[in-house]
Amino acid sequence: MPILPIEADPIDTGRYGTPEMRRIFQEENRVQKMLDVEAALAWAHAEVGDIPRKDAQAIIENATIKRVKIGRVKEIEKEIKHDLMALVQALSEVSGPSGAYVHLGATSSDIVDTATALQLREASDLIEKRLNDSEKTLLKKAEQHKNTIMMGRTHGQHALPITLGFKFAVWVREIARHIERLRQCRERLLVGKMSGAVGTQAGLGPHALKIQELVMKKLGLKPADISTQIVQRDLYAEFVCVLAGIASTLDKVATEIRELQRPEIGELAEPFERAKQVGSSTMPHKRNPELCERVCGLAKILRSLVVPALENVPTWHERDLTQSSAERFILPEACILTDYMLTLMNNILVNLWINPQKMQQNIELTHGRAMSEAVMIALVKKGMNRQKAHELLRNLTIQSETEKQPFKKMLLQDKTIREKLSEKEIANALNPRNYLGTTTKQIELVIKKTRRERRSRRL
Numbered sequence: 001m002p003i004l005p006i007e008a009d010p011i012d013t014g015r016y017g018t019p020e021m022r023r024i025f026q027e028e029n030r031v032q033k034m035l036d037v038e039a040a041l042a043w044a045h046a047e048v049g050d051i052p053r054k055d056a057q058a059i060i061e062n063a064t065i066k067r068v069k070i071g072r073v074k075e076i077e078k079e080i081k082h083d084l085m086a087l088v089q090a091l092s093e094v095s096g097p098s099g100a101y102v103h104l105g106a107t108s109s110d111i112v113d114t115a116t117a118l119q120l121r122e123a124s125d126l127i128e129k130r131l132n133d134s135e136k137t138l139l140k141k142a143e144q145h146k147n148t149i150m151m152g153r154t155h156g157q158h159a160l161p162i163t164l165g166f167k168f169a170v171w172v173r174e175i176a177r178h179i180e181r182l183r184q185c186r187e188r189l190l191v192g193k194m195s196g197a198v199g200t201q202a203g204l205g206p207h208a209l210k211i212q213e214l215v216m217k218k219l220g221l222k223p224a225d226i227s228t229q230i231v232q233r234d235l236y237a238e239f240v241c242v243l244a245g246i247a248s249t250l251d252k253v254a255t256e257i258r259e260l261q262r263p264e265i266g267e268l269a270e271p272f273e274r275a276k277q278v279g280s281s282t283m284p285h286k287r288n289p290e291l292c293e294r295v296c297g298l299a300k301i302l303r304s305l306v307v308p309a310l311e312n313v314p315t316w317h318e319r320d321l322t323q324s325s326a327e328r329f330i331l332p333e334a335c336i337l338t339d340y341m342l343t344l345m346n347n348i349l350v351n352l353w354i355n356p357q358k359m360q361q362n363i364e365l366t367h368g369r370a371m372s373e374a375v376m377i378a379l380v381k382k383g384m385n386r387q388k389a390h391e392l393l394r395n396l397t398i399q400s401e402t403e404k405q406p407f408k409k410m411l412l413q414d415k416t417i418r419e420k421l422s423e424k425e426i427a428n429a430l431n432p433r434n435y436l437g438t439t440t441k442q443i444e445l446v447i448k449k450t451r452r453e454r455r456s457r458r459l
Contacts, residue, residue, distance in 0.1 A: 114192030
């Protein structure tokens with residue numbers, strides 16, 4: 001039976017992911033980050049007098065992928081079966097006699113985990129930028145459409161009128177909370193370590209704590225409070241959970257757009273390039289919400305990464321290797337997909353197709369029955385028992401629907417209601433714009449609060 005070729009990973013082929021985020025997790029950047037850590041370690045050793053400064057300088061000058069060829073690292077790894085030690089040997093080779101001091105007192109995870117922190121700093125910076133972009137877009141939409149009236153829905157059914165700006169404002173605050181979560185998480189996440197084989201720093205000598213402090217200061221990181229052979233993986237698990245939360249919000253927004261793009265609703269739609277875009281290979285009329293569907297699909301993948309991230313928290317004693325292989329997938333995929341989904345969704349929102357006329361038509365679908373609560377409140381204000389008013393209006397809405405008659409006609413014909421409400425009062429109660437409550441005020445408060453937060457972020 002012939003062996004079929006394996007399809008290339010969609011991230012590797014460029015189908016998913018932005019060039020900026022993919023670059024962060026490319027092998028060249030990963031190797032350079034580890035070399036940066038080795039260089040910082042050599043510099044710190046020289047600073048405390050452990051090694052000659054000229055040797056530290058030689059290591060620093062050679063700790064670049066221009067000198068340490070990735071091909072050579074792979075050759076060594078193939079022979080010795082240890083990726084980090086292969087890097088150490090390759091750097092030692094190009095550093096001449098000074099290579100004797102490369103990796104002094106360190107263990108592999110000192111280099112790997114600290115390099116990971118450098119990558120995650122770049123990745124989280126980019127993700128925060130995307131979140132800020134989405135927040136800005138939604139702020140603008142919330143203000144533009146704070147008076148664009150539409151039907152609010154619960155259980156997929158017409159509920160009460162809202163405005164489109166209100167929907168955007170809800171999404172604004174969710175994105176704002178994710179920015180806050182990401183920033184809080186970064187304070188714990190972006191740490192490195194120089195602690196040796198089991199965390200005791202024995203191999204680094206009497207200046208160990210100072211060496212760790214100097215290395216992290218040089219790299220712009222904080223030292224871990226305490227570590228074993230590895231930085232504890234609750235930090236990575238928290239980060240992946242934050243990204244999964246972002247993905248779930250994007251999933252929610254995309255799902256809402258998909259629902260409202262149905263032809264029978266037709267209130268919103270994702271952008272569609274009318275000149276050339278094809279919706280279906282067989283049905284020429286199709287205009288599928290395929291961008292939003294892509295977001296929803298990728299959100300499933302991102303949420304699935306939470307489980308292995310949490311499974312990586314428990315390890316045997318001071319360290320085993322079970323988390324290492326999983327993280328080679330989890331961390332790049334989580335960051336690349338989050339960044340891509342945010343970029344995709346922001347483009348959807350910027351170019352969102354909005355149909356206020358269809359929103360008005362949809363409000364009228366129930367012939368006024370969706371305003372039954374407003375009528376009930378009006379009756380209560382005139383002294384009617386709330387429960388009795390509710391039951392009376394429930395029966396009248398059923399009669400209106402069964403007889404296919406406008407709800408207003410049912411109200412005008414009912415003796416009990418006419419004793420309490422005039423025709424003008426009934427008309428006022430049935431006007432959706434008269435029953436928006438504090439919608440506009442809430443939107444304005446959200447805009448004000450979010451802009452204040454953005455100023456604090458210097459945006």
